[in-house]
Amino acid sequence: MSLDKPAQAGTLESSDIMVTVAPVPPGSGIAIELESNVLAQYGDAIRRVITETLVAYGVADAAVRAVDRGALDCTIRARVAAALARAGAARQGGCGR
Amino acid sequence: MTIRRSMLFIPGNNPGMLQNGGVFCADAVILDLEDAVAPLEKDAARLLVAAALASVDYGGSEKVVRINPLDTAMAADDIRAIVPCGPDALLLPKVQGAKDVEAAAALVAAAERPGQKPVKLMALIETPRGLAEAYAVAAADERLTALAFGAEDYTAGLGAIRTKEGTEILAARSLLVNAAAAAGVDAIDTPFTDTNDEEGLTRDTTLAKQLGFRGKLCINPRQVDAVHAVFDPSAAEIGWAERVVRAIRRAEEQGSGVVAVDGKMVDAPIVSRAERILQLAALLGLREEAGR
Amino acid sequence: MINAIGREIPAHVEGYGKVTPFAGAFATEPDMPRRAPAVKWARPGAAKLATGLEEVFRAIPVRDGMTLSFHHHFRNGDGVVNLVLATAAKLGLKDLKVAASSIFPVHAPLVEHFKAGVVTALDTNYMSGPVAEAVSRGALAKPVILRTHGGRARAIECGQLKIDVAFIAAPSADEYGNVNGIAGPTACGSLGYAYPDAEYADKVVAVTDNLAAYPLTPVSIPQTRVDYVVKVDKIGDPKGIVSGTTRITKDPVQLKIADTAAKVVQASGLLKNGFSFQTGAGGASLAVAHFVRQMMVAGGITGSFALGGITGYLVAMLEEGLFEKIIDVQGFDLEAVRSLAANPNHVEVGAGFYANPFNSGCVVNMLDCVILGATEIDTAFNVNVVTGSDGMIMGGSGGHSDAAAGAKLTVVVANLLRGRLPIIMDKVLTATTPGETVDVLVTERGVAVNPRRGDLKEKLAAAGLPLKEIGELKRLAEAIAGVPQPVKLGDRTVALVEYRDGTVIDAVRQVVR
Known part of the structure; x- marks a missing residue:
């Protein structure tokens, strides 16, 4: 699935993550720019969850910028999904069940 | 029996509160998609609450989600997204009559996964019309398990002056408790809105218990312990209930029809009240006998 | 080498000497005489009032390589450290050692003086802000010595930290060197951390912006130890020194932790007449006082004393008769200042009296209960x-290790998850306070009792507290947040963490990112 337009979800509150997704030309792949107060401890994990969520929604090409304030994996998934839905790419999803 | 002394609202678009909602030991958490969420964030909050239901351990707390009002398109979206994630119940706001409950029940039934534990419904009565229909609402569907009272919107609808003492809502509270009891569901009282007034909260909760409410909505985690302290059966109540049950057993053994405890006649409703107190005390670990 | 709690520490450190490894909280005994500073005298008629810091620097004289000491009652409102070091820089002095009981963000100019x-x-007990970051990144060739409040007093009194010149930030001083902290625009209350400096430094300079008529009373730092008095325009910013009122947190998770901690105190059996108590001013710590206060009122309990950094909350408890005395080494708000000035049961004491392990008994030894925080x-x-x-330095023991060692019951209160980070690790990044002196950890998701305290565990279990093994709490946190990747640090030691007895409990490594 492809993105229609850039979109954003989430906040800069503690335990949240602000995710911005933007369309890129097909074949560009996924590029993630990540800022986090727990980058040293969880940077890799956050990138992995963002990528997994994009893949789960069938998005192969996107530019992602994420500003993380210590969000848990479930929050990261929900914020990425919300950004994708707002960008016109995702079905309205839920808890993955 | 589900214990619902305290039902704590958790804002649905706040990840920090959602992940910690279980630590306050409220009998129920209400993950809120309605008033706590700004109109433009409804979609994001819906996804966040869905994810929280799937991932966060709320311990022994009953998991309730307050969806958006049934007269908006959001309600159906909420139900479709939330129900498959396995909440224990949905709290329906601004319920005006039995039709609202029936409509919600149909949407819930359609959204449930096969084999899923049936999702219950609770109705928030917060309009004069809703109160007038309270019994019909309470009896509308077998999923309906509690009526809750929202006094702020209700008094606004009346044009009444809202006070801390709550004289203006006394009749409404009594009507709501009666409707719930008539239909055999729980009555849950309106929240106490001054979160800094612990004594006021205890007074207001004591009144609610006296009127017959089974529990109280809480808008701040700090309110949970004080509300529990009121709704927990007191030692005196447990003692009275034990005497009633003993007297009934003795009467049954002796084939006697008439029973008195503490100089007062005991009949069936009193026995069932005593039994409920003992059951509650046992569930809360306040008493060793009796059981679930 | 490896010390008694398994921490790798250097055997020798340039500018510090031979390192004695930590051997246990009470395992290392003193074997030295107390240090005696040079005997001083003042002829009748000789004046102490100087026109400026430069004049004092020349008169002493301050030379390259000397140790200048400072106390931290002005916290982030301090102006004296920066004034004094600007003077040193202007006069071309080099290679000075700063022995400040704490360093705050306001002391950022120190970074330029390093360069x-x-x-x-x-040499300090606590540091945060730009100086701490610079040190973490290796701004100083010699490791910083991080001590405890009691350990600093010990090091001064026992001769390991020799002070050439002590600068006293004096909210009020008279021309002959009597000093107190209760009046003037920068009134901060107790001056307790400056007592050892004044007593043991070769020269003592009082820096004030509020010159009072002689004789100033009450006397916190006496004229018999003060050699110079310097009047300047401004010695600090009152807004950074004391807060108007210290309020308890509104954060529901911290309140939950505090409520549980108070129940731990009650279940321990210590909360009875004569109860003595110390708690911090931040986060969940002060909120514990709120819940303990309710329990004391309900139980009709009168405590003997409250200790430590003093807040209006503890003052209110004194005034309500819930405590007989307050023992005050540092005040945090205007209420603490007011009370110290007015109430004879509110007593100012020095850092040695408070917490030095090497005297004939400090106050922390008489503590029933202390509530402390933790980063990990x-x-x-x-x-x-x-x-x-x-890995970045952002604090220090202060009185943490001292109170933990002294109190009958040491309770650490902390969120199980700080942001996303689990508070419990297999091994903390930097050991500050040894586990043998910590009895209970209270988090929002359960209470862990140190296995050394089987007696306590039974009492808490009987009271129905939600007990878990600490390993179980750790797994719970990691199940919620995921297992954090370990932080990679450099090999160079940028700070030594000295335990209160002068042994080294850990070394802080350079942040290399």
Whole structure:
């Protein structure tokens, strides 16, 4: 699935993550720019969850910028999904069940 | 029996509160998609609450989600997204009559996964019309398990002056408790809105218990312990209930029809009240006998 | 080498000497005489009032390589450290050691003095802000010595920290060197951390912006130890020194932790007439006082004393008759200042009286209960309050290790998850307070009792507290947040963490990112 337009979800509150997704030309792949107060401890994990969520929604090409304030994996998934839905790419999803 | 002394609202678009909602030991958490969420964030909050239901351990707390009002398109979206994630119940706001409950029940039934534990419904009565229909609402569907009272919107609808003492809502509270009891569901009282007034909260909760409410909505985690302290059966109540049950057993053994405890006649409703107190005390670990 | 709690520490450190490894909280005994400073005298008629810091620097004289000491009652409102070091820089002095009981963000100019070689050594009990970051990144060739409040008093009194010149930030001083902290625009209350400096430094300079008529009373720092009095325009910013009122947190998770901690105190059996208590001013710590207060009122309990950093909350408890006395080494708000000035049961004491392990008994030894925070705690209950989880220095023991060692019941209160970071590790990044002195960890998701305290565990279980093994709490946190990747640090030691007895409990490594 492809993105229609850039979109954003989430906040800069503690335990949240602000995710911005933007369309890129097909074949560009996924590029993630990540800022986090727990980058040293969880940077890799956050990138992995963002990528997994994009893949789960069938998005192969996107530019992602994420500003993380210590969000848990479930929050990261929900914020990425919300950004994708707002960008016109995702079905309205839920808890993955 | 589900214990619902305290039902704590958790804002649905706040990840920090959602992940910690279980630590306050409220009998129920209400993950809120309605008033706590700004109109433009409804979609994001819906996804966040869905994810929280799937991932966060709320311990022994009953998991309730307050969806958006049934007269908006959001309600159906909420139900479709939330129900498959396995909440224990949905709290329906601004319920005006039995039709609202029936409509919600149909949407819930359609959204449930096969084999899923049936999702219950609770109705928030917060309009004069809703109160007038309270019994019909309470009896509308077998999923309906509690009526809750929202006094702020209700008094606004009346044009009444809202006070801390709550004289203006006394009749409404009594009507709501009666409707719930008539239909055999729980009555849950309106929240106490001054979160800094612990004594006021205890007074207001004591009144609610006296009127017959089974529990109280809480808008701040700090309110949970004080509300529990009121709704927990007191030692005196447990003692009275034990005497009633003993007297009934003795009467049954002796084939006697008439029973008195503490100089007062005991009949069936009193026995069932005593039994409920003992059951509650046992569930809360306040008493060793009796059981679930 | 490896010390008794398994921490790798250097055997010898340039500018510090031979390192004695930590051997246990009470395992290392003193074997030295107390230090005696040079005997001083003042002829009748000789004046102490100087026209400026430069004049004092020349009169002493301050020379390259000397140790200048400071106390931290002005916290982030302090102006004296920066004034004095600017003078040193202007006069071309090099290679000074700064012995400040704490360093705050306001002391950022110190970083420039490091670069210029004006200051090449630092000895402190706590540091946060730009100076701490610069030190973490290796701004000083010599490791910083991080001590406890009691350990600093010990090091001064026992001769390991020799002070050439002590600068006293004096809210009020008279022309002959009597000083107190209760009046003037920068009134901060107790001056307790400056007592050892004044007593043991070769020269003592009172810096004030509020010159009072002689004789100033009450006397906190006496004329018999003060050699110079300097009047300047401004010695600090009152807004950074004391807060108007210290309020308890509104954060529901912290309140939950505090409520549980108070129940732990009650269940321990210590909360009865004569109860003595110390708690911090921040986060969940002060909120514990709120819940303990309710229990004392309900139970009709009168405590003997409250200790430590004093807040209006503890003052209110004194005035309500819930405590007989307050023993005050540092005030945090205007209520603490007012009370110290007016109430004879509110007593000012020095850092040695408060917490020095090497005298005939400090006050922390008489504590029933202390409530402390933690940045990290490990499964052996060792606590880190020095470095953040990224390895950057952002604090220090202060009185943490001292109170933990002295109190009958040491309770650490902490969120199980700080942001996303689990508070419990297999091994803390920097050990500050040894686990043998920590009895209970209270989090929002359960209470862990140190296995050394089987007696306590039984009492808490009987009271229905939600007990869990500390390893179980750690797994719970990691199940919620995921297992954090370990932080990579450099090999160079940028700070030594000295335990209160002068042994070294850990070393802080350079942040290399």
